[in-house]
Amino acid sequence: MSGFDPSSIAQSQDVDLSERSRKKLHAICKRLEDLGLEDNSEEAFDYFEATLSELETSSDERGARESKLLRGALYFVYAEQHLEYGEFDEAGEYIDQALEAGWRTREAFDVAGWLHYTDERPAVARDFFNSALARDPDFISSLKGRALALVDLEAVDHARSDLTHAINLNSNDPELYALRSDIFVHMQQLEQAERDIRQARERDEDPEYALQYARILLVQGRNEKAEELVNEALETDQGLEALLLRSHLHLRKGRLGPARTDAIRASNIYSDDAFAFVQLAHIQLAAKKASQALKAAERAVQLDPSLSDAYLVRGAARYFSDMEEESHKDFDRAQQAPAELPFFLLGPCYELLGTPGFEGVLDEISAQYTRVNVPIEAQKPKPRPKPAPGATPSPKPKAAPSSARKQPASAPGAGPTMPPGMGDFDPMTLLGQVFDDSGKIKKRFKPFLKMAMKNAPSILKKMPPGMIPNVDGLDAEALESIDFSQMSTEQIEEQMREFYEKMQSGEDPFGGNSAGNKPPGKAD
Structure with missing residues (x-):
C-alpha cells in the first residue's frame, strides 16, 4: 500500500x-x-x-x-x-x-x-x-x-x-524474498524457499525471518540448526511464536525445565493469549503435574472459549485428576473444532506432509498431547487458517498460509484403542464436516485434503484399527501399491467423495471404484 x-x-x-x-x-x-x-x-x-x-x-x-x-x-x-x-x-x-x-x-x-x-x-x-x-x-x-x-x-x-x-x-526489498519463500513452501519447493529466506536475512536481520527460516529447516528434520535460529530470533524479540516454538523444541528433547521456563515467560508477556497457557498445560502434563496443568488449561479456556486445544489439554488434565465425566465433555468439545497450536508453531510449513523429517515433527507435536502417561499415543493435529494480516501497509510474513487447512482435534489415545472419553467417537462425523450439502468438498478443506490424499497410504497404515470400522483390505502390501501423487485436484476430490460415500454405506473403500477412478498403483 x-x-x-x-x-x-x-x-x-x-x-x-x-x-x-x-x-x-x-x-x-x-x-x-x-x-x-x-x-x-x-x-x-x-x-x-x-x-x-x-x-x-x-x-x-x-x-x-x-x-x-x-x-x-x-x-x-x-x-x-x-x-x-x-x-x-x-x-x-x-x-x-x-x-x-x-x-x-x-x-x-x-x-x-x-x-x-x-x-x-x-x-x-x-x-x-x-x-x-x-x-x-x-x-x-x-x-x-x-x-x-x-x-x-x-x-x-x-x-x-x-x-x-x-x-x-526492487531486489533490495527483503520482504519480497520472504513472501516468495512462503510461496515456495506452498509449492513444496524447499530448496528455493530456503534460498529466498536467506536472501531476506542478508538484507534485514528481522527476527521474523529467522523464525521463518527455522520452520523450513524443522520440517526437513534439520533440528539443531532450526533451534539455533529460534534462539537468534529470541535474542532481539521475545515474540510469542518464537517462545512457544522453542518451548516445543525443548519439550521434544525432554528438557522440561527450559520448556516450562519459555512457556511461563510467554504466559507472562502475553497474558491474554490462550496459546501460551495451552503450551504451559502441555508441559505440566508431561511433568505429571495434573493440578498445575488444569490451572493453565482453565485459563486457556477462559481466554478463548472457541479454542479446541484448550479443551483438549483441560480434558487430559481432568482425566488425570480423576474427573472422568468432566474430561469426557472436554474431549467431546475438542473434537468439534480444529486444533490450532501445531499450525501456530509451524505456520505454512505445516502443510508439507511429504517433506523429509515431517512425520517425525508431527509425532513430536502429537506427543505434547500425550506425555501424560507412557501408553498414550495421540492422533496428529492439523493446521489452522492463517490469521488476517495486520494493519500495516506491507505486513511481514507471519505464520500464514493461504486457505484453511483444518481437521478436528484428537484427544489422547492408548495404543491402537480410542482415547480416554472417546470410545464412542465416530470418524464419519468428522468426514461429514468436510462435505457440503451438495456432496462437494468445502473450499477451506481442499488444500489439506489434496496433500492428505497424496500421503493417504502412509497415514492409513498408522491408523488404529478402531478408527475405520467395517473396512477390510488395509494390508501393508495393498497400501504400498497405492499412489495418489499424480492425480489432479478434481480426481482427488472425486476419490475422496467416493471414499466418504463408501464409508457411509459400510462398504470397503478399497474394494473397487464404480466411477473408474481407482487410485493408481505406483507402477501405473
Whole structure:
C-alpha cells in the first residue's frame, strides 16, 4: 500500500486535473499534514470536513467535475490514514467514496485491494489489485498484494510470478524474498524457499525471518540448526511464536525445565493469549503435574472459549485428576473444532506432509498431547487458517498460509484403542464436516485434503484399527501399491467423495471404484 505523501498525490496522472486544481490539492494536503493528520488530530479533521463542504459547490461544469475529483482525493487521503491505524471500516467507507467521486488512481485501487484482502475477500482484493496494475504494471505494492490474494485463491504459480516481477524491480526489498519463500513452501519447493529466506536475512536481520527460516529447516528434520535460529530470533524479540516454538523444541528433547521456563515467560508477556497457557498445560502434563496443568488449561479456556486445544489439554488434565465425566465433555468439545497450536508453531510449513523429517515433527507435536502417561499415543493435529494480516501497509510474513487447512482435534489415545472419553467417537462425523450439502468438498478443506490424499497410504497404515470400522483390505502390501501423487485436484476430490460415500454405506473403500477412478498403483 502507498503511504500518505501530500506532494505526490497531486501529481497523479491517473486523473484529469488542471494545473490549478493540482496546486490547490497540494496546498490542501500540506495544510492537513501541518494540522496533524498523521496523529488523527481534531484540527485536521475539522479542516477536512470544511474543505469538503467548500468543494460541494461550483459555478461551471468543469469546475464541478474537478471539485468532485478533489473531494475524491481527500476521501482517499483519509482512507489511507484510517488504514494505517487499523480502522478498516472507516477506511472502507472513505475509499468507496473516493472511487465513486472519480479518484480512480493506482493508489486508490491498491488501498481498496488491501482492505478487501485484510477482510479475507481475496477474489475481490485481486480484482482491485488488477485495476491498480492495469494503470501501472510495475506497482510493487499491488504486485505484492495480488500475490498474497492469489495464494489464498490457490493460484500459486501466478503469485510466484508477481513476486518475481517485484523482485526484479526492487531486489533490495527483503520482504519480497520472504513472501516468495512462503510461496515456495506452498509449492513444496524447499530448496528455493530456503534460498529466498536467506536472501531476506542478508538484507534485514528481522527476527521474523529467522523464525521463518527455522520452520523450513524443522520440517526437513534439520533440528539443531532450526533451534539455533529460534534462539537468534529470541535474542532481539521475545515474540510469542518464537517462545512457544522453542518451548516445543525443548519439550521434544525432554528438557522440561527450559520448556516450562519459555512457556511461563510467554504466559507472562502475553497474558491474554490462550496459546501460551495451552503450551504451559502441555508441559505440566508431561511433568505429571495434573493440578498445575488444569490451572493453565482453565485459563486457556477462559481466554478463548472457541479454542479446541484448550479443551483438549483441560480434558487430559481432568482425566488425570480423576474427573472422568468432566474430561469426557472436554474431549467431546475438542473434537468439534480444529486444533490450532501445531499450525501456530509451524505456520505454512505445516502443510508439507511429504517433506523429509515431517512425520517425525508431527509425532513430536502429537506427543505434547500425550506425555501424560507412557501408553498414550495421540492422533496428529492439523493446521489452522492463517490469521488476517495486520494493519500495516506491507505486513511481514507471519505464520500464514493461504486457505484453511483444518481437521478436528484428537484427544489422547492408548495404543491402537480410542482415547480416554472417546470410545464412542465416530470418524464419519468428522468426514461429514468436510462435505457440503451438495456432496462437494468445502473450499477451506481442499488444500489439506489434496496433500492428505497424496500421503493417504502412509497415514492409513498408522491408523488404529478402531478408527475405520467395517473396512477390510488395509494390508501393508495393498497400501504400498497405492499412489495418489499424480492425480489432479478434481480426481482427488472425486476419490475422496467416493471414499466418504463408501464409508457411509459400510462398504470397503478399497474394494473397487464404480466411477473408474481407482487410485493408481505406483507402477501405473
